[in-house]
Amino acid sequence: MVEDKEGPGIAPANDSGEVAGDFPDEGAAAPPEERIAALEAELADTKDRLLRALAETENVRRRTQREREDTQKYAISGFAKDLLSTADNLRRALDSVPEAEIKDARTRSLLDGVAATERELLSVFERHGIRRIDPKGERFDHNFHQAVFEVERPDAPAGTVIEVLQPGYVLHDRLLRPAMVGVAKAPARSGEDSDSAA
Secondary structure, three states: OOOOOOOOOOOOOOOOOHHHHOOOOOOOOOOOHHHHHHHHHHHHHHHHHHHHHHHHHHHHHHHHHHHHHHHHOOOOOHHHHHHHHHHHHHHHHHOOOHHHOOHHHHHHHHHHHHHHHHHHHHHHHHHOEEEEEEOOEEEEEOEEEEEEEEEOOOOOOEEEEEEEEEEEEEEEOOOEEEEEEEEEEEOOOOOHHHHHHO
């Protein structure tokens, strides 16, 4: 038995009424002005999203470039901090023997070797952007110095570094270690002391 393919319960495949209902853009046409306005709005929205995505991509690229440069520039900071105590110890070794006490050639040779080692280490530091801070006589700067003590000194202006206990170091523009310093303070005025006591 062959069934009728176009029976009463089956609708033909090319019924234009149902197709127009399923796809409204292809059916009853909207006025051209509305379609143009809708397309222009969609185009403006797409253009805005594209410009925002391009700007975000450029920001990410710049940020990544800056982070890469910073990583290259400051990657040695941990290693450099570990070497600072070696530089300090070389300086202490040189300062431990006064020039007047050097009697024999062996001692002189040893001290010359230690001085050459210190010079070479400081030269390597400079090649890699590490700079020593030795601020004696300079104005105290809390960004690069750490005050360990304050002393009244009539011969030095208040706020001046009068003694460097330990030099500081800077890697490019970042502080590796602050200089440990003593700072001059203004002498107390006797007139102000008597006024405050009264």
